[in-house]
Amino acid sequence: MGKIDVMEGILSKNQTYADMLRQTFTEKGIFVVNLVSSPGSGKTSLLEEILPLLKDGHKTLVIEGDLQTENDAERIRKTGVDAIQINTGGACHLEAANILKVLENVDLDLIDLIVIENVGNLVCPSSYDLGEDMKIVLVSTTEGEDKPQKYPSMIRVAKAMVVNKIDLLPYVNFNVEKCISYARGINNALDVFTCSCATGEGILDIVKWLKEKIATKKALV
Amino acid sequence: MGKIDVMEGILSKNQTYADMLRQTFTEKGIFVVNLVSSPGSGKTSLLEEILPLLKDGHKTLVIEGDLQTENDAERIRKTGVDAIQINTGGACHLEAANILKVLENVDLDLIDLIVIENVGNLVCPSSYDLGEDMKIVLVSTTEGEDKPQKYPSMIRVAKAMVVNKIDLLPYVNFNVEKCISYARGINNALDVFTCSCATGEGILDIVKWLKEKIATKKALV
Numbered sequence: 258m259g260k261i262d263v264m265e266g267i268l269s270k271n272q273t274y275a276d277m278l279r280q281t282f283t284e285k286g287i288f289v290v291n292l293v294s295s296p297g298s299g300k301t302s303l304l305e306e307i308l309p310l311l312k313d314g315h316k317t318l319v320i321e322g323d324l325q326t327e328n329d330a331e332r333i334r335k336t337g338v339d340a341i342q343i344n345t346g347g348a349c350h351l352e353a354a355n356i357l358k359v360l361e362n363v364d365l366d367l368i369d370l371i372v373i374e375n376v377g378n379l380v381c382p383s384s385y386d387l388g389e390d391m392k393i394v395l396v397s398t399t400e401g402e403d404k405p406q407k408y409p410s411m412i413r414v415a416k417a418m419v420v421n422k423i424d425l426l427p428y429v430n431f432n433v434e435k436c437i438s439y440a441r442g443i444n445n446a447l448d449v450f451t452c453s454c455a456t457g458e459g460i461l462d463i464v465k466w467l468k469e470k471i472a473t474k475k476a477l478v
Numbered sequence: 479m480g481k482i483d484v485m486e487g488i489l490s491k492n493q494t495y496a497d498m499l500r501q502t503f504t505e506k507g508i509f510v511v512n513l514v515s516s517p518g519s520g521k522t523s524l525l526e527e528i529l530p531l532l533k534d535g536h537k538t539l540v541i542e543g544d545l546q547t548e549n550d551a552e553r554i555r556k557t558g559v560d561a562i563q564i565n566t567g568g569a570c571h572l573e574a575a576n577i578l579k580v581l582e583n584v585d586l587d588l589i590d591l592i593v594i595e596n597v598g599n600l601v602c603p604s605s606y607d608l609g610e611d612m613k614i615v616l617v618s619t620t621e622g623e624d625k626p627q628k629y630p631s632m633i634r635v636a637k638a639m640v641v642n643k644i645d646l647l648p649y650v651n652f653n654v655e656k657c658i659s660y661a662r663g664i665n666n667a668l669d670v671f672t673c674s675c676a677t678g679e680g681i682l683d684i685v686k687w688l689k690e691k692i693a694t695k696k697a698l699v
Contacts, residue, residue: 263484295517296600296629297621324601326627347631349570349601377628378601379517380545380570399620399643400518406547407598408517410568422620428646 271385274353278388281365286478288471289371291387293411294395295404296377299421301329302454303395303463304372308336310464315471317370320359322351329374350381353388370471379404383411390474391416398422398431405440412440417448419463424453492606495574499609502586507699509692510592512608514632515616516625517598520642522550523675524616524684525593529557531685536692538591541580543572550595571602574609591692600625604632611695612637619643619652626661633661638669640684645674 282289292300304319311317319340321329330342341359343351356373373389375382383392394415396404399422405412412418418440420433437449448466452459503510513521525540532538540561542550551563562580564572577594594610596603604613615636617625620643626633633639639661641654658670669687673680 295598296625297516297618323628325630326624328624328628347601347605349599376601377516378570378599380568380597380599381602384568397518397620399618399646403547403549404517407544407549409546425620425646425649428649 268384271353274357275386275388278353278356278360281360282371282388282390284478285365285368286475287365287368287371288467288474289373289387289389290467291373291375291382291389291392292395293375293379293382293392293415294377294397295379295400298377298395298397298400299454300374300377300395301332303419303421303452304333304374305336306452306454306457306460307464307467308333308338310460311370311467312337315369315468316367317372318363318368320351320356320371320373322355322374322376324348324376345376349376349378350385351375351387352385356387369475370467379408379411383414390470393417393419395419395421396436398425398433399429401430402432402436403439405436405443409443412443412447415444415447417450417466420449420451422453422455423451423458424455489605492574495578496607496609499574499577499581502581503592503609503611505699506586506589507696508586508589508592509688509695510594510608510610511688512594512596512603512610512613513616514596514600514603514613514636515598515618516600516621519598519616519618519621520675521595521598521616522553524640524642524673525554525595526557527673527675527678527681528685528688529554529559531681532591532688533558536590536689537588538593539584539589541572541577541592541594543576543595543597545569545597566597570597570599571606572596572608573606577608590696591688600629600632604635611691614638614640616640616642617657619646619654620650622651623653623657624660626657626664630664633664633668636665636668638671641670641672643674643676644672644679645676 319333321342327342330340333340392415540554542563548563551561554561613636
């Protein structure tokens with residue numbers, strides 16, 4: 258069996274598990290986000306800003322993926338939201354089987370929103386469906402505006418892009434319009450937000466949009 | 479054949495090619511760096527700073543790895559240094575076979591230093607030997623000081639770590655000492671540098687250290 262056959266086998270098995278997850282999430286009316294980015298773009302910081310604003314009226318669960326450490330789950334728990342940490346060991350992405358396993362002991366009837374914070378990696382997680390409603394990709398102003406061009410596979414599968422760390426714009430060489438235009442050149446249906454987790458700018462727009470998505474999913478049950 | 483067997487097969491084949499490369503580099507006295515980091519940590523920016531300072535007396539070749547675009551090779555060529563761009567398509571790392579292939583038409587007798595700028599990814603490139611003398615890992619002050627803890631496999635295989643973007647320290651929450659201490663906790667033999675490609679701070683120290691490495695390798699032929 259060759260490398261490509263094995264990859265196809267892995268992805269097809271992952272898809273089976275992802276489909277099972279998606280069916281459960283649909284039945285329960287849970288909106289599910291797969292949050293992806295490079296290491297250090299601010300996925301956890303974004304959640305620290307957003308989650309307190311969703312607490313009123315929404316029950317959220319966060320699943321944290323990292324090679325090592327419980328750091329991110331601990332940061333999330335400080336906001337008062339439940340978080341489950343998955344340590345992948347060496348693995349560069351989460352798979353649907355990881356999510357199925359940790360949800361075995363969770364009462365999903367109580368939950369409106371699940372955010373899966375994937376391993377920091379702008380490449381590999383793009384290939385793995387986790388049963389989510391949407392992948393949201395974060396890029397930050399310190400990474401260079403050409404990231405969408407250089408990592409198009411992730412932009413292609415995402416439904417929304419958040420440009421984070423706009424408070425650092427005066428100090429870095431980053432053209433927000435160019436970055437968005439590169440991204441929309443790859444995926445013109447992309448919803449785009451800009452924000453700063455340091456100043457809070459733009460956070461309310463994301464929260465409002467997310468609340469609408471959660472309500473829409475709920476209404477379908 | 480299972481997933482693990484196939485991975486072992488891929489890595490063992492990669493090692494064969496890497497050993498061939500390493501033997502050639504040793505015979506020719508070429509010092510080879512495998513430069514790794516997250517997307518946007520400043521690998522290309524670091525090379526733009528370092529390469530002009532090495533030009534006098536050293537002949538360098540840069541090999542650029544990206545999923546897509548020729549952007550980085552073009553930036554390197556503007557410094558007057560030859561650059562070969564490898565586009566991996568979807569692949570999240572360079573393999574030794576990629577390097578062997580692009581070096582087929584290069585006269586290695588003229589070269590003192592090869593820098594391979596890997597795909598921006600803090601996970602997968604750690605598993606692939608490219609025949610290099612050392613992996614140098616870049617982290618940047620905008621990524622959070624806990625990156626060594628969260629991506630230990632890369633820190634473990636690196637010989638040096640460069641903490642980049644120290645000009646942004648006043649604007650971000652990043653403790654340089656903690657970052658270095660986390661990294662040395664995983665790999666206590668790590669050479670560590672701090673620098674800013676925006677202000678040039680710390681660049682000369684890296685250049686001096688690199689010149690010594692190049693000279694040492696050359697002297698062994």
